[in-house]
């Protein structure tokens with residue numbers, strides 16, 4: 355039990371990678387605030403599942419694209435549990451689109467969740483985190499590779515590495531670490547919906563699974579639990595001297 359009694363907030367936690375992270379942190383003894391954007395049902399189902407196993411979790415609604423809701427989320431968690439030790443900013447949305455098709459609304463939608471959402475939830479958490487506090491943001495392997503029509507999403511995820519690099523000294527003065535993970539293709543709804551768009555436009559009958567046979571050293575998609583394991587390391591005492599970094603969890607990108 356690496357995280358006994360720690361209070362952890364995970365954004366976008368009712369499905370996909372966020373669900374796996376919340377489950378793993380709870381199994382390590384953390385009390386987990388399961389953030390969801392709108393639909394309470396899957397979040398409440400996860401809370402029931404975790405509580406039935408003897409773990410502790412509670413659901414909290416907040417749309418992280420709205421800075422005021424990021425602050426309300428952290429205020430609510432601190433009020434409920436008395437403090438906050440860990441923030442995992444996982445919520446994110448994907449976008450594919452040709453340059454000539456990208457609109458100002460697309461830019462606002464993607465950056466308001468993937469960049470502003472991660473910055474303002476960090477700002478909100480920083481008001482509560484004690485020395486020893488941990489923050490993990492979510493970047494992507496996409497920030498480091500060229501893919502057709504993926505500019506908006508990739509740029510938003512590249513911004514995350516710059517944020518953790520530059521927030522590390524500011525938070526380091528207070529004994530708080532901040533890092534990012536950069537997952538590769540991971541078996542979630544996001545990969546299911548957009549997987550085929552990762553290949554050359556002329557080859558869009560090639561699945562992401564098939565593509566990763568040649569693009570990942572381990573030749574397969576990640577399971578969400580494998581991403582959660584890396585996050586668990588970063589929020590544990592074992593990562594006490596790791597800050598400002600972006601940890602690739604991508605099966606060895608080729």
Ligand SMILES: NC(=O)c1ccc[n+]([C@@H]2O[C@H](COP(=O)([O-])OP(=O)(O)OC[C@H]3O[C@@H](n4cnc5c(N)ncnc54)[C@H](OP(=O)(O)O)[C@@H]3O)[C@@H](O)[C@H]2O)c1
Pocket residue numbers: 365366367368369370371372389390391392393416417418419444445446447448467471492493494495496536537538539540541542543544545
């Ligand atoms: N899967 C991959 O291959 C992959 C690879 C690299 C990086 N990532 C990153 O990993 C993270 C999780 O991805 P995933 O694959 O698990 O995606 P997913 O299955 O699409 O789940 C995304 C989660 O984020 C939540 N969310 C979206 N906008 C939100 C908002 N404004 N406020 C609060 N929550 C919001 C969603 O809530 P709703 O249910 O309400 O939509 C959902 O719970 C994302 O940041 C993604 O960019 C994923």
